[in-house]
Amino acid sequence: YMMTALVFPDFFGEGAVDLKENFYAQRGWFFTLAFSTIVISVCKDIVLDGRLPNTTNLIFHVIFGVTLFIGALTRSERYHKGLIVFGSALFVVYIVVLFGRIH
Numbered sequence: 001y002m003m004t005a006l007v008f009p010d011f012f013g014e015g016a017v018d019l020k021e022n023f024y025a026q027r028g029w030f031f032t033l034a035f036s037t038i039v040i041s042v043c044k045d046i047v048l049d050g051r052l053p054n055t056t057n058l059i060f061h062v063i064f065g066v067t068l069f070i071g072a073l074t075r076s077e078r079y080h081k082g083l084i085v086f087g088s089a090l091f092v093v094y095i096v097v098l099f100g101r102i103h
Contacts, residue, residue, distance in 0.1 A: 006030045024075055031072035038065040060094045 006029050009022040023030075038061050045053045052058055064087075071083055 003030060003033060006033065023080075027075075027080075028072050031068045035065055035068040035072065038068065056097060060090070060097075063090060064094075 006026045007023055009017050009019070011017060042053060042058070042061055045051065053061065067083060067087060067090075071080065074080075
């Protein structure tokens with residue numbers, strides 16, 4: 001929820017709101033915050049378990065982290081559009097693999 005506040009502008013006032021321009025203006029904060037959640041997730045495993053996450057989980061964390069880090073640095077519209085599809089698919093695969101291991 002908090003991250004959506006970074007992407008969506010305040011809709012108060014009478015002027016037109018350019019969502020695309022606002023997204024690119026806030027992308028650094030948005031993707032840096034998302035990247036930090038990946039780092040915190042890995043650190044949580046180190047603190048609680050005394051080791052890195054298992055290999056599969058760590059690979060997903062690295063892929064998520066790299067794509068988010070690039071998202072913070074690039075203004076490429078093509079990259080950000082592709083990231084929506086790639087990130088969503090990766091997240092679904094991550095959940096399927098993670099819960100497949102739990103059962």
